[in-house]
Amino acid sequence: MKNASPLKFWSPSYYFIYYAGLASLSPFLAVYYESRGLSGSQIGLLTAISPLVGLVAAPLWSALADATRRHKLIFIFATLSVVVTSLLIYQATSMVWLIPVIISFSFLGAPIMPLMDSSTMNLLEGRKDRYGRVRMWGTLGWAVGAPITSWLVQFGGLQWSFYAYAGLVGIALLVALPIPLGQARVGVPFWSGMRTLFANRRWMFFLLIVFMMGLASPSISTYLYLYMKHIGAASLIGLALTVSTISEIPMYYFSDRILRRFKSRGLFIIALVVYITRLLLYAFVASPGVILMLQLLHGFTSPAIWAAGIAYVSEVAPPGLGATAQGIFTGVLNGLGTAAGAYFGGVIFQAYGVVTMFQVFALILFVALVLFVFFEKRVPAVVAGNG
Numbered sequence: 375m376k377n378a379s380p381l382k383f384w385s386p387s388y389y390f391i392y393y394a395g396l397a398s399l400s401p402f403l404a405v406y407y408e409s410r411g412l413s414g415s416q417i418g419l420l421t422a423i424s425p426l427v428g429l430v431a432a433p434l435w436s437a438l439a440d441a442t443r444r445h446k447l448i449f450i451f452a453t454l455s456v457v458v459t460s461l462l463i464y465q466a467t468s469m470v471w472l473i474p475v476i477i478s479f480s481f482l483g484a485p486i487m488p489l490m491d492s493s494t495m496n497l498l499e500g501r502k503d504r505y506g507r508v509r510m511w512g513t514l515g516w517a518v519g520a521p522i523t524s525w526l527v528q529f530g531g532l533q534w535s536f537y538a539y540a541g542l543v544g545i546a547l548l549v550a551l552p553i554p555l556g557q558a559r560v561g562v563p564f565w566s567g568m569r570t571l572f573a574n575r576r577w578m579f580f581l582l583i584v585f586m587m588g589l590a591s592p593s594i595s596t597y598l599y600l601y602m603k604h605i606g607a608a609s610l611i612g613l614a615l616t617v618s619t620i621s622e623i624p625m626y627y628f629s630d631r632i633l634r635r636f637k638s639r640g641l642f643i644i645a646l647v648v649y650i651t652r653l654l655l656y657a658f659v660a661s662p663g664v665i666l667m668l669q670l671l672h673g674f675t676s677p678a679i680w681a682a683g684i685a686y687v688s689e690v691a692p693p694g695l696g697a698t699a700q701g702i703f704t705g706v707l708n709g710l711g712t713a714a715g716a717y718f719g720g721v722i723f724q725a726y727g728v729v730t731m732f733q734v735f736a737l738i739l740f741v742a743l744v745l746f747v748f749f750e751k752r753v754p755a756v757v758a759g760n761g
Contacts, residue, residue, distance in 0.1 A: 384549055384550070384552050384553050385494055385508050385553060386511040387511070387549045388546055388549045388550045388553065389490075389508060389509060389510075389511040389512035389515065390511040390514055390518075391515060391542055391543075391545050391546040391549060392490075392512065392515065392542070392543060392546040393511075393512035393515035393516045394515035394516065394518055395515075395519065395538070395539045395546060396516065396519070396539070397516040397517075397519035397523065398519050398520070398523040398535055398538035398542060399460065399523075399535055399536065399538075399539035401520060401524075401615075402523070402532060402535040403420075403463075404417055404421065405532065406464070406532050406535070409532060410468070410472075412469060416469055420469075420472060420473070420476055421716070422713050422716055422717065423473070423476045423477055423480055424476070424479075424480040425708055425710070425716070426710075427477055427481050427484065427709075428480060428704065428709040429705045429709030429710045429713065431480065431481045431485070432484040432485060432488050432701040432702075432704045432705040432709065433698065433701040433702045434484075435448060435484055435485030435488075435489075435701065436485055436488045436492070436698045436700065436701025436702075437698045437701065439485065439489060439698075445493070445555045446555045448485055448489065449485065449486065449489045449490070449550065449555050450547065451482075452482055452483055452484070452485050452486050452489075453483075453486060453543060453544075453546070453547040453550075454547070455478075455483070456479060456482055456486070456543060459475060459478050459479040459482060459483075460479060460536055460539050460540050461540055462478075462479075463475050463476065463479060463536065464533055464536040484701075484705075485701065487704065488700040488701040488703075490550070490553075490555070491700050491704075492699075492700045493553060493555040494508055494509075497553075497554070504629075504630040505629065505630075505681060505685065506625065506626035506627065506628070506629025506630060506633075506681045507626065507627055507630060509626050509629075509677075509684075510622070510623055510626030510627050513622040513623055513626060516619055517619050517620065519538070519542070520615075520619075523535055523538050571698070571699065574690065575753050576690065576750070576753045577690050577699075579749070579750060579753045580686065580690070581706050582745075583642070583742050583746050583750075584683065584703060584706045584707045584711065585706050585710060585711045585714075586711070586738055586739065586742035587646070587679055587742060588706065588707045588708065588709075588711015588714075588715060589711050589718070589735065589738055590649060590653065590715060590735040590738060591676065591707075591708075591711065591712050591715055592715040592716040593653065593715065593719050593731060594652075594653075594672075594675075597719055597720075597723055597728060598614075598656065601656070601728045602665060604728070605660050605662065606662075607662035607665065610665075610666060613666065614666055614669050617666055617670060617672075618669040618670075618672035621669065621671070621672045622672065622676075622677045623673075625677040625678055625681065626677055626681065629641075629677075629678075632678075633681070638682045638686040639682075639750065641678055641681065641682035641685075642678075642679065642682045642683075642746060643746065643747060644674065644678065645674060645675055645678035645679045645682065646739055646742060646743040646746065647743065648671055648675055648678070649674075649675045649679075649739050650736050650739045650740055650743065651671070652668055652671045652672075653735055653736040653739070654732070654733070654736050655668055656668065656732045657732035657733050657736070679707070680707075683703055683707065684703075687699045687700055687703045715735070719731055719735070722734055
């Protein structure tokens with residue numbers, strides 16, 4: 375394995391510090407919006423901006439990096455930009471100013487993780503199934519960053535959330551400098567590779583499944599905690615978040631063994647089955663204790679989908695288009711899918727209640743499971759006439 379040194383220290387350190395920074399900001403943004411006197415609908419709009427912008431920005435930035443071969447330069451620019459714009463968010467005191475700042479923050483920060491994930495996969499070479507062990511450090515960073523920032527905010531005010539994020543992401547950039555970003559071998563001309571990628575029917579089918587998975591994500595990440603409040607378990611929300619975060623660690627740590635045993639396709643199937651089961655149990659069991667136990671299944675849902683997706687993308691992406699493919703995967707899963715799921719989940723939640731919402735998303739994932747199991751291997755990789 376080449377470039378072992380970055381993988382032994384710099385890459386895990388980067389994931390740890392960067393995700394500690396994310397944990398310092400993401401959980402507190404809605405609280406900050408409310409402190410500025412914004413209504414629930416305004417908060418919802420601001421929350422939906424990031425995934426929608428990411429849908430366009432992540433593939434665009436990643437494609438630019440692959441086309442120009444300036445991966446590290448773009449990575450540095452993006453990181454410095456989010457440090458600055460994160461501080462501007464705190465200075466914005468009205469919806470009129472928050473919208474353009476949030477759009478800028480989301481757009482400029484979109485390429486950071488696709489570029490890092492693609493470079494990490496490149497460094498892993500023949501051991502790409504070990505990506506989860508590197509990504510696991512991000513989960514540890516989140517688990518450390520969230521409670522520390524919560525304490526800082528409690529005693530020092532919300533501004534410390536933004537200061538902690540800017541400081542940690544700045545440190546993460548320094549840690550990333552020794553990592554050889556974007557040094558993958560260029561195998562095909564960029565635009566030729568793009569045509570190959572989008573002519574690949576199996577790739578497009580994969581994106582459809584990823585979109586359906588993304589739809590279900592907000593049902594838990596957003597509406598589960600409202601559900602807990604409705605059943606009188608608001609005091610357990612923090613504990614539920616901690617349990618789900620901890621559950622990610624064994625999945626990422628053992629993901630290499632799981633991927634060797636089941637491959638990326640098998641891990642997708644496992645994740646879908648567990649996800650469906652989890653949603654149905656949420657729908658039919660309104661016990662706070664049971665909900666906390668079900669949070670342990672989180673490791674076999676979102677983290678499993680992410681680990682399997684990163685591996686699957688690295689298998690199907692043309693040489694030289696790794697960052698582009700990772701950016702498209704991220705944009706569809708965390709952009710289009712999440713934004714659509716957040717919106718339609720809210721509509722269902724308001725009209726029919728949270729139980730029906732869980733059931734609807736479980737049905738969507740069941741359809742995705744059937745499609746993936748019975749049709750994924752039957753979809754030809756290349757459109758007739760292009761292969």
